[in-house]
Structure formats: structure tokens, C-alpha cells
Amino acid sequence: MLLRIDHVGIACENLDEKIAFYESTFGVTVVSREVNEEQGVKEAMLHVADGEGGGSYIQLLEPLSAGSPVGKFLAKRGEGIHHVAYGVSDVTKAMEAIGAKGVRLVDLHPRHGAMGTSIAFLHPKDVGGVLTELVESPPRPS
Numbered sequence: 001m002l003l004r005i006d007h008v009g010i011a012c013e014n015l016d017e018k019i020a021f022y023e024s025t026f027g028v029t030v031v032s033r034e035v036n037e038e039q040g041v042k043e044a045m046l047h048v049a050d051g052e053g054g055g056s057y058i059q060l061l062e063p064l065s066a067g068s069p070v071g072k073f074l075a076k077r078g079e080g081i082h083h084v085a086y087g088v089s090d091v092t093k094a095m096e097a098i099g100a101k102g103v104r105l106v107d108l109h110p111r112h113g114a115m116g117t118s119i120a121f122l123h124p125k126d127v128g129g130v131l132t133e134l135v136e137s138p139p140r141p142s
Contacts, residue, residue, distance in 0.1 A: 001094055003053035006087040006135040007045065011070050012079050015042050015062035022046055022058060031057070032115045040068025045114050054087050054137050059114065083121070085133035091118045094134050098122060110136070 012018040022028050028046040035042050046058040061082060063071030073082055088094040091110045099105050104123035113119035113135060122132040 001088060001097060003087040003089060004051055005056055006054065006085040006133075006137075007057035007059045008081060009059045009061055009083040009085065009133070010080065011061050011063075011073050011077075011082040013062065013074065015044060015060055018060045018062075019044050019046070022060070028058060034114055035064070036112075036114070037064070038111065039070075040064045041070050043114055053089075059085070083131035083133050085119070085135045088134050088136055091120055091134050091136035094136075095120050098134075103127065 010018070019030055023030070023046075028048055030044050031047045032045040033043070040063060042062045042064065044060045046060065048056045048058060050056075061070045063069075063074060065071055066075060070082060095105055095107075095110070103126040106121035106123055107119075110118040110120050113133075116138040118136040120134045122134070124131040
């Protein structure tokens with residue numbers, strides 16, 4: 001069911017500063033920057049590697065407000081890993097299969113994610129305390 005680790009989401013106070021750090025320290029490249037009003041974040045996807053089933057990324061997340069989920073996370077825990085995202089071939093089917101095993105779904109339906117993906121989150125209390133995201137990438141152009 002899981003194809004790869006799609007990305008690790010990292011909450012940060014200042015997106016531009018963190019991008020500069022990751023670029024200069026690790027030599028990664030920003031491939032996408034977006035504002036996701038629905039999730040209350042400014043985000044950047046930094047390319048790490050390509051592999052079978054798609055690439056892997058670091059996703060940097062800066063909250064749009066203190067009341068957003070990432071804003072609350074920062075206030076409680078400070079900067080750091082916010083979530084781990086796994087690539088799946090069909091996010092709806094993955095949600096159904098995982099939900100049938102008793103894992104609570106944060107999202108009842110897939111929603112829009114970075115770079116045109118469809119995403120859904122699993123409740124961290126049912127996944128060992130880790131906020132877990134399922135990511136279905138858009139079809140690759142042929």
C-alpha cells in the first residue's frame with residue numbers, strides 16, 4: 001500500500017530563513033512554493049531525491065496565523081517535525097483500507113495538497129503519536 005516516504009513536514013517560524021538554511025546546508029532545491037489557505041500555511045517543497053513511484057521531499061511549513069494547526073503546533077512544541085507523509089497509488093482506497101483496520105481518519109475525504117497532490121491525514125493517536133499523511137501524486141506526463 002505505501003510506495004515511499006513522500007516527504008517529511010517541518011514546522012518553522014520563518015519560511016525564507018529555513019529555505020536558505022536547507023539550500024546552503026544540504027544542497028536541496030525548492031521545486032514548489034504555495035500558500036494553502038485551507039491548511040493555514042505557506043509551504044515550500046524541497047527536492048531530495050527521485051525514486052520508483054516518485055520523488056521525496058522536505059516540506060517546510062510556516063503558519064499564516066497563530067490559530068492555524070501549524071501555528072498551534074509551533075506554540076506548543078516549537079520548530080521541528082510536524083508530520084510524515086507516505087506516497088500511495090490511490091488515496092481514497094488507502095483511506096478505506098486503513099480506516100477499516102480501526103485507524104481514525106482526520107480527513108473523511110481527500111483534499112488538495114502541495115504540487116497538485118490529493119492528501120489525507122490519519123489521527124496521530126492511532127499511528128504511534130505521529131501525524132501521518134497519505135499522498136497521491138498527480139499522473140506523470142508521458
